[in-house]
Amino acid sequence: MLSHAPHFRARRRALLAAAGSTLLAGAANAATSAAALRAGAMRGDGAGALQLAQANNGFEPRRGQSGKDVIWVPTPDALTTRMLAMAQVRPEDYVVDLGSGDGKIVIAAAREFGARGLGIEYNPDMVALSERRAAAAGVAARAKFMRGDIFAADFSTATVVTMYLMPHLNLRLRHTLMAMKPGTRVVSHEFRMGDWQPDETSSIGSQSAHLWVVPANAGGEWSLRFAAADGGADPIIGSLWMEQSFQTVRGRADFKGLATSLREPRLVGERISFGFTDPSGRPRQFTGRVSERRIEGRVTGAGRDGEFIAERVGNTPSINGSGPVTQTEIYGG
Numbered sequence: 445m446l447s448h449a450p451h452f453r454a455r456r457r458a459l460l461a462a463a464g465s466t467l468l469a470g471a472a473n474a475a476t477s478a479a480a481l482r483a484g485a486m487r488g489d490g491a492g493a494l495q496l497a498q499a500n501n502g503f504e505p506r507r508g509q510s511g512k513d514v515i516w517v518p519t520p521d522a523l524t525t526r527m528l529a530m531a532q533v534r535p536e537d538y539v540v541d542l543g544s545g546d547g548k549i550v551i552a553a554a555r556e557f558g559a560r561g562l563g564i565e566y567n568p569d570m571v572a573l574s575e576r577r578a579a580a581a582g583v584a585a586r587a588k589f590m591r592g593d594i595f596a597a598d599f600s601t602a603t604v605v606t607m608y609l610m611p612h613l614n615l616r617l618r619h620t621l622m623a624m625k626p627g628t629r630v631v632s633h634e635f636r637m638g639d640w641q642p643d644e645t646s647s648i649g650s651q652s653a654h655l656w657v658v659p660a661n662a663g664g665e666w667s668l669r670f671a672a673a674d675g676g677a678d679p680i681i682g683s684l685w686m687e688q689s690f691q692t693v694r695g696r697a698d699f700k701g702l703a704t705s706l707r708e709p710r711l712v713g714e715r716i717s718f719g720f721t722d723p724s725g726r727p728r729q730f731t732g733r734v735s736e737r738r739i740e741g742r743v744t745g746a747g748r749d750g751e752f753i754a755e756r757v758g759n760t761p762s763i764n765g766s767g768p769v770t771q772t773e774i775y776g777g
Protein backbone atom coordinates (compact mmCIF):
# COMPACT_ATOMS: atom_id res chain seq x y z
CA MET A 445 0.00 0.00 0.00
CA LEU A 446 2.62 2.33 1.21
CA SER A 447 4.66 1.55 -1.82
CA HIS A 448 1.74 2.70 -3.97
CA ALA A 449 1.29 5.92 -2.13
CA PRO A 450 3.93 7.95 -4.03
CA HIS A 451 2.60 6.63 -7.30
CA PHE A 452 -1.00 7.51 -6.34
CA ARG A 453 -0.01 11.05 -5.28
CA ALA A 454 1.94 11.52 -8.51
CA ARG A 455 -1.02 10.35 -10.58
CA ARG A 456 -3.40 12.68 -8.71
CA ARG A 457 -1.00 15.59 -9.25
CA ALA A 458 -0.85 14.67 -12.95
CA LEU A 459 -4.66 14.52 -13.16
CA LEU A 460 -5.03 17.86 -11.36
CA ALA A 461 -2.41 19.37 -13.65
CA ALA A 462 -4.23 17.95 -16.69
CA ALA A 463 -7.59 19.25 -15.39
CA GLY A 464 -5.98 22.60 -14.71
CA SER A 465 -4.46 22.79 -18.13
CA THR A 466 -7.79 21.73 -19.67
CA LEU A 467 -9.48 24.55 -17.79
CA LEU A 468 -6.75 26.96 -18.85
CA ALA A 469 -6.97 25.69 -22.39
CA GLY A 470 -10.74 26.15 -22.24
CA ALA A 471 -10.36 29.69 -20.97
CA ALA A 472 -7.72 30.38 -23.59
CA ASN A 473 -9.95 28.91 -26.27
CA ALA A 474 -12.87 31.02 -25.11
CA ALA A 475 -10.69 34.12 -25.14
CA THR A 476 -9.32 33.18 -28.54
CA SER A 477 -12.85 32.61 -29.85
CA ALA A 478 -13.98 35.97 -28.56
CA ALA A 479 -10.93 37.64 -30.11
CA ALA A 480 -11.42 35.71 -33.34
CA LEU A 481 -15.07 36.66 -33.30
CA ARG A 482 -14.15 40.32 -32.92
CA ALA A 483 -11.34 40.14 -35.48
CA GLY A 484 -13.48 38.14 -37.91
CA ALA A 485 -16.35 40.49 -37.33
CA MET A 486 -14.14 43.49 -38.06
CA ARG A 487 -12.63 41.79 -41.10
CA GLY A 488 -16.00 40.62 -42.36
CA ASP A 489 -14.23 37.55 -43.77
CA GLY A 490 -15.62 34.08 -44.31
CA ALA A 491 -14.29 32.59 -41.06
CA GLY A 492 -15.57 35.57 -39.13
CA ALA A 493 -18.92 35.27 -40.86
CA LEU A 494 -19.17 31.61 -39.86
CA GLN A 495 -18.39 32.37 -36.22
CA LEU A 496 -20.86 35.22 -36.31
CA ALA A 497 -23.48 32.91 -37.81
CA GLN A 498 -22.97 30.55 -34.87
CA ALA A 499 -23.32 33.48 -32.49
CA ASN A 500 -26.32 34.83 -34.35
CA ASN A 501 -28.86 32.03 -34.17
CA GLY A 502 -27.80 30.53 -37.48
CA PHE A 503 -28.09 33.68 -39.55
CA GLU A 504 -25.12 33.98 -41.88
CA PRO A 505 -24.76 37.20 -43.86
CA ARG A 506 -23.78 36.74 -47.49
CA ARG A 507 -21.94 39.37 -49.53
CA GLY A 508 -24.29 40.42 -52.29
CA GLN A 509 -27.43 39.38 -50.42
CA SER A 510 -30.35 41.49 -51.50
CA GLY A 511 -31.45 44.49 -49.47
CA LYS A 512 -34.46 46.75 -49.87
CA ASP A 513 -32.85 49.23 -52.28
CA VAL A 514 -29.30 47.91 -52.52
CA ILE A 515 -27.44 44.68 -51.80
CA TRP A 516 -25.10 44.18 -48.84
CA VAL A 517 -21.38 44.52 -49.49
CA PRO A 518 -19.30 45.67 -46.52
CA THR A 519 -16.90 48.61 -46.76
CA PRO A 520 -13.31 47.33 -46.22
CA ASP A 521 -11.74 48.08 -42.82
CA ALA A 522 -9.10 50.52 -44.08
CA LEU A 523 -11.64 52.56 -46.02
CA THR A 524 -14.02 52.55 -43.05
CA THR A 525 -11.31 54.11 -40.88
CA ARG A 526 -10.39 56.55 -43.65
CA MET A 527 -14.03 57.64 -44.10
CA LEU A 528 -14.33 58.39 -40.39
CA ALA A 529 -10.97 60.20 -40.41
CA MET A 530 -12.03 62.33 -43.41
CA ALA A 531 -15.08 63.37 -41.38
CA GLN A 532 -12.75 64.16 -38.45
CA VAL A 533 -14.98 62.12 -36.14
CA ARG A 534 -14.56 63.06 -32.47
CA PRO A 535 -16.05 61.63 -29.27
CA GLU A 536 -18.77 64.32 -29.29
CA ASP A 537 -20.00 63.24 -32.74
CA TYR A 538 -23.14 61.27 -33.52
CA VAL A 539 -22.44 59.10 -36.56
CA VAL A 540 -25.37 57.66 -38.51
CA ASP A 541 -24.73 55.01 -41.17
CA LEU A 542 -27.54 54.78 -43.72
CA GLY A 543 -27.97 51.12 -44.63
CA SER A 544 -25.62 49.89 -41.93
CA GLY A 545 -25.27 46.24 -43.01
CA ASP A 546 -23.29 44.32 -40.39
CA GLY A 547 -22.76 47.52 -38.38
CA LYS A 548 -19.01 47.89 -39.01
CA ILE A 549 -18.94 51.66 -39.65
CA VAL A 550 -20.90 52.53 -36.51
CA ILE A 551 -18.87 50.05 -34.46
CA ALA A 552 -15.60 51.50 -35.80
CA ALA A 553 -16.82 55.04 -35.02
CA ALA A 554 -17.41 53.96 -31.41
CA ARG A 555 -14.34 51.75 -31.01
CA GLU A 556 -11.70 53.74 -32.88
CA PHE A 557 -13.00 57.30 -32.50
CA GLY A 558 -15.01 57.16 -29.24
CA ALA A 559 -18.15 58.53 -30.93
CA ARG A 560 -21.82 57.58 -30.48
CA GLY A 561 -23.54 56.14 -33.50
CA LEU A 562 -26.67 54.67 -34.98
CA GLY A 563 -26.98 52.24 -37.86
CA ILE A 564 -30.24 52.26 -39.81
CA GLU A 565 -30.73 48.95 -41.62
CA TYR A 566 -33.77 47.44 -43.28
CA ASN A 567 -32.83 43.79 -42.76
CA PRO A 568 -33.71 42.77 -39.16
CA ASP A 569 -31.21 39.89 -39.17
CA MET A 570 -28.43 42.36 -40.00
CA VAL A 571 -29.64 44.62 -37.17
CA ALA A 572 -29.46 41.70 -34.71
CA LEU A 573 -26.02 40.75 -36.07
CA SER A 574 -24.81 44.34 -35.66
CA GLU A 575 -26.00 44.43 -32.06
CA ARG A 576 -24.10 41.23 -31.32
CA ARG A 577 -20.99 42.59 -32.98
CA ALA A 578 -21.24 45.84 -31.03
CA ALA A 579 -21.52 43.82 -27.80
CA ALA A 580 -18.53 41.63 -28.81
CA ALA A 581 -16.53 44.79 -29.51
CA GLY A 582 -17.51 46.21 -26.09
CA VAL A 583 -19.23 49.29 -27.55
CA ALA A 584 -22.92 48.33 -27.27
CA ALA A 585 -23.64 51.43 -25.16
CA ARG A 586 -22.44 53.79 -27.89
CA ALA A 587 -23.19 51.85 -31.08
CA LYS A 588 -26.94 51.41 -31.56
CA PHE A 589 -28.90 49.92 -34.43
CA MET A 590 -32.46 50.20 -35.59
CA ARG A 591 -34.48 48.45 -38.21
CA GLY A 592 -35.77 51.11 -40.55
CA ASP A 593 -35.95 52.52 -44.04
CA ILE A 594 -33.39 55.25 -44.66
CA PHE A 595 -35.96 57.16 -46.70
CA ALA A 596 -38.42 57.26 -43.80
CA ALA A 597 -36.16 57.38 -40.71
CA ASP A 598 -35.28 60.68 -39.03
CA PHE A 599 -31.49 61.10 -38.82
CA SER A 600 -31.51 64.90 -38.61
CA THR A 601 -29.54 64.98 -35.34
CA ALA A 602 -26.51 63.23 -36.87
CA THR A 603 -23.31 65.26 -37.01
CA VAL A 604 -21.74 62.74 -39.40
CA VAL A 605 -23.63 60.67 -41.99
CA THR A 606 -21.97 57.74 -43.74
CA MET A 607 -23.27 55.60 -46.56
CA TYR A 608 -22.44 53.00 -49.17
CA LEU A 609 -25.48 52.96 -51.41
CA MET A 610 -25.91 53.73 -55.12
CA PRO A 611 -25.73 56.97 -57.15
CA HIS A 612 -29.52 57.28 -57.58
CA LEU A 613 -30.09 56.63 -53.86
CA ASN A 614 -27.52 59.31 -52.95
CA LEU A 615 -29.40 61.72 -55.21
CA ARG A 616 -32.70 60.85 -53.54
CA LEU A 617 -31.13 61.68 -50.17
CA ARG A 618 -29.30 64.81 -51.32
CA HIS A 619 -31.89 67.46 -50.37
CA THR A 620 -32.35 65.86 -46.93
CA LEU A 621 -28.59 65.92 -46.39
CA MET A 622 -28.29 69.52 -47.60
CA ALA A 623 -31.00 70.55 -45.11
CA MET A 624 -28.97 69.24 -42.16
CA LYS A 625 -27.18 71.53 -39.74
CA PRO A 626 -24.33 73.42 -41.43
CA GLY A 627 -21.07 71.66 -40.69
CA THR A 628 -22.61 68.17 -40.77
CA ARG A 629 -20.18 65.88 -42.59
CA VAL A 630 -21.40 63.37 -45.15
CA VAL A 631 -19.11 60.59 -46.36
CA SER A 632 -20.02 58.18 -49.14
CA HIS A 633 -18.11 55.06 -50.11
CA GLU A 634 -17.68 55.10 -53.88
CA PHE A 635 -20.73 57.02 -55.07
CA ARG A 636 -21.03 60.78 -55.50
CA MET A 637 -23.89 63.22 -55.20
CA GLY A 638 -24.47 64.49 -58.76
CA ASP A 639 -23.69 68.21 -59.09
CA TRP A 640 -22.82 68.56 -55.39
CA GLN A 641 -19.04 68.33 -55.74
CA PRO A 642 -17.21 66.62 -52.87
CA ASP A 643 -14.96 68.70 -50.62
CA GLU A 644 -12.49 65.82 -50.51
CA THR A 645 -12.03 62.45 -52.20
CA SER A 646 -9.69 59.73 -50.94
CA SER A 647 -8.78 56.45 -52.56
CA ILE A 648 -7.28 53.31 -51.13
CA GLY A 649 -6.34 51.10 -54.05
CA SER A 650 -9.34 51.00 -56.36
CA GLN A 651 -11.83 52.08 -53.71
CA SER A 652 -12.73 55.65 -52.97
CA ALA A 653 -14.70 57.75 -50.52
CA HIS A 654 -16.07 61.27 -50.87
CA LEU A 655 -16.64 63.89 -48.19
CA TRP A 656 -19.11 66.78 -48.24
CA VAL A 657 -19.55 69.40 -45.52
CA VAL A 658 -23.14 70.68 -45.38
CA PRO A 659 -22.89 74.40 -46.15
CA ALA A 660 -24.59 77.26 -44.33
CA ASN A 661 -26.73 79.53 -46.47
CA ALA A 662 -24.70 82.65 -47.32
CA GLY A 663 -26.70 83.58 -50.42
CA GLY A 664 -28.62 86.84 -50.76
CA GLU A 665 -28.06 90.42 -49.66
CA TRP A 666 -26.23 91.51 -46.52
CA SER A 667 -25.45 94.93 -45.08
CA LEU A 668 -21.70 95.02 -44.35
CA ARG A 669 -19.75 97.00 -41.71
CA PHE A 670 -16.04 96.60 -41.02
CA ALA A 671 -13.13 98.38 -39.38
CA ALA A 672 -11.22 100.80 -41.61
CA ALA A 673 -7.58 99.90 -42.27
CA ASP A 674 -6.31 103.37 -41.30
CA GLY A 675 -7.46 102.83 -37.70
CA GLY A 676 -10.07 105.58 -37.98
CA ALA A 677 -13.09 105.43 -35.69
CA ASP A 678 -15.60 105.26 -38.55
CA PRO A 679 -16.29 101.82 -39.95
CA ILE A 680 -16.60 101.20 -43.68
CA ILE A 681 -20.21 100.51 -44.62
CA GLY A 682 -21.43 98.76 -47.74
CA SER A 683 -23.42 95.79 -48.90
CA LEU A 684 -22.57 92.27 -49.81
CA TRP A 685 -24.33 90.13 -52.43
CA MET A 686 -23.73 86.43 -52.68
CA GLU A 687 -24.97 83.68 -54.95
CA GLN A 688 -24.64 80.13 -53.74
CA SER A 689 -24.84 76.75 -55.47
CA PHE A 690 -24.24 73.90 -53.05
CA GLN A 691 -21.10 75.03 -51.14
CA THR A 692 -19.83 77.27 -53.95
CA VAL A 693 -20.27 81.01 -53.42
CA ARG A 694 -19.45 84.02 -55.53
CA GLY A 695 -20.42 87.60 -55.02
CA ARG A 696 -19.59 91.25 -54.80
CA ALA A 697 -19.37 94.12 -52.34
CA ASP A 698 -20.93 97.54 -53.10
CA PHE A 699 -19.87 100.91 -51.68
CA LYS A 700 -21.67 104.04 -52.94
CA GLY A 701 -20.96 103.67 -56.63
CA LEU A 702 -17.99 101.27 -56.27
CA ALA A 703 -18.66 97.58 -56.85
CA THR A 704 -15.99 94.92 -56.44
CA SER A 705 -16.07 91.15 -56.84
CA LEU A 706 -15.12 88.87 -53.95
CA ARG A 707 -11.74 87.18 -54.24
CA GLU A 708 -11.55 83.47 -53.54
CA PRO A 709 -14.84 83.23 -51.64
CA ARG A 710 -14.96 79.95 -49.77
CA LEU A 711 -17.62 78.36 -47.60
CA VAL A 712 -17.00 75.27 -45.47
CA GLY A 713 -19.97 74.49 -43.25
CA GLU A 714 -20.61 77.80 -41.49
CA ARG A 715 -17.06 79.12 -41.97
CA ILE A 716 -16.72 81.70 -44.72
CA SER A 717 -13.76 83.59 -46.13
CA PHE A 718 -13.31 86.07 -48.97
CA GLY A 719 -11.26 89.10 -49.85
CA PHE A 720 -11.46 92.35 -51.81
CA THR A 721 -9.72 95.69 -52.22
CA ASP A 722 -11.57 98.11 -49.95
CA PRO A 723 -12.74 101.61 -51.02
CA SER A 724 -9.48 103.12 -49.70
CA GLY A 725 -7.52 100.78 -52.01
CA ARG A 726 -6.28 98.40 -49.31
CA PRO A 727 -6.46 94.63 -49.72
CA ARG A 728 -8.66 93.11 -46.99
CA GLN A 729 -9.33 89.50 -46.04
CA PHE A 730 -12.50 88.43 -44.21
CA THR A 731 -13.02 85.23 -42.20
CA GLY A 732 -16.21 84.62 -40.27
CA ARG A 733 -19.14 82.41 -39.33
CA VAL A 734 -22.47 82.44 -41.10
CA SER A 735 -25.61 82.06 -39.02
CA GLU A 736 -29.25 82.46 -40.05
CA ARG A 737 -29.22 86.26 -40.40
CA ARG A 738 -25.70 87.31 -39.45
CA ILE A 739 -22.11 86.82 -40.53
CA GLU A 740 -19.53 87.80 -37.92
CA GLY A 741 -15.79 87.60 -37.96
CA ARG A 742 -12.42 89.30 -38.37
CA VAL A 743 -11.03 91.41 -41.16
CA THR A 744 -7.29 91.64 -41.70
CA GLY A 745 -5.03 93.44 -44.16
CA ALA A 746 -2.90 96.55 -44.44
CA GLY A 747 -1.37 95.63 -41.08
CA ARG A 748 -4.63 95.90 -39.13
CA ASP A 749 -7.00 93.40 -37.60
CA GLY A 750 -10.60 94.31 -36.78
CA GLU A 751 -14.18 93.07 -36.69
CA PHE A 752 -16.73 92.77 -39.40
CA ILE A 753 -20.46 92.18 -39.22
CA ALA A 754 -22.89 91.48 -42.03
CA GLU A 755 -26.64 91.43 -41.39
CA ARG A 756 -29.11 89.83 -43.73
CA VAL A 757 -31.35 92.14 -45.72
CA GLY A 758 -34.70 90.64 -46.71
CA ASN A 759 -35.51 86.98 -47.17
CA THR A 760 -33.10 84.08 -47.28
CA PRO A 761 -33.02 82.61 -50.80
CA SER A 762 -32.77 78.85 -51.06
CA ILE A 763 -29.39 77.43 -52.01
CA ASN A 764 -29.21 76.36 -55.65
CA GLY A 765 -29.29 72.58 -55.69
CA SER A 766 -30.86 72.19 -52.26
CA GLY A 767 -34.29 71.11 -53.50
CA PRO A 768 -35.42 67.54 -54.15
CA VAL A 769 -33.78 66.08 -57.23
CA THR A 770 -36.23 65.41 -60.08
CA GLN A 771 -36.86 61.90 -61.36
CA THR A 772 -35.35 62.97 -64.69
CA GLU A 773 -32.11 64.02 -62.99
CA ILE A 774 -31.99 60.75 -61.10
CA TYR A 775 -32.90 58.32 -63.82
CA GLY A 776 -32.25 60.46 -66.94
CA GLY A 777 -34.76 60.83 -69.73
Ligand SMILES: C[S@@+](CC[C@H](N)C(=O)[O-])C[C@H]1O[C@@H](n2cnc3c(N)ncnc32)[C@H](O)[C@@H]1O
Pocket residue numbers: 510511512513514515516517518519541542543544545546547548549564565566567570592593594595607608609633
Ligand atom coordinates in the same frame (compact mmCIF):
# COMPACT_ATOMS: atom_id res chain seq x y z
C1 LIG B 1 -23.68 48.19 -49.64
S1 LIG B 1 -24.30 47.80 -48.06
C2 LIG B 1 -23.35 48.87 -47.02
C3 LIG B 1 -23.28 48.39 -45.58
C4 LIG B 1 -22.46 49.31 -44.66
N1 LIG B 1 -22.95 50.66 -44.68
C5 LIG B 1 -21.01 49.29 -45.05
O1 LIG B 1 -20.57 50.28 -45.69
O2 LIG B 1 -20.31 48.33 -44.74
C6 LIG B 1 -25.92 48.58 -48.07
C7 LIG B 1 -26.87 48.18 -46.95
O3 LIG B 1 -28.07 48.96 -47.05
C8 LIG B 1 -29.19 48.16 -46.68
N2 LIG B 1 -30.37 48.80 -47.28
C9 LIG B 1 -30.78 48.78 -48.57
N3 LIG B 1 -31.87 49.54 -48.73
C10 LIG B 1 -32.18 50.07 -47.51
C11 LIG B 1 -33.19 50.95 -47.04
N4 LIG B 1 -34.10 51.48 -47.84
N5 LIG B 1 -33.20 51.27 -45.73
C12 LIG B 1 -32.27 50.74 -44.88
N6 LIG B 1 -31.29 49.91 -45.28
C13 LIG B 1 -31.23 49.59 -46.57
C14 LIG B 1 -28.84 46.80 -47.23
O4 LIG B 1 -29.57 45.79 -46.56
C15 LIG B 1 -27.34 46.74 -46.99
O5 LIG B 1 -27.07 46.15 -45.73
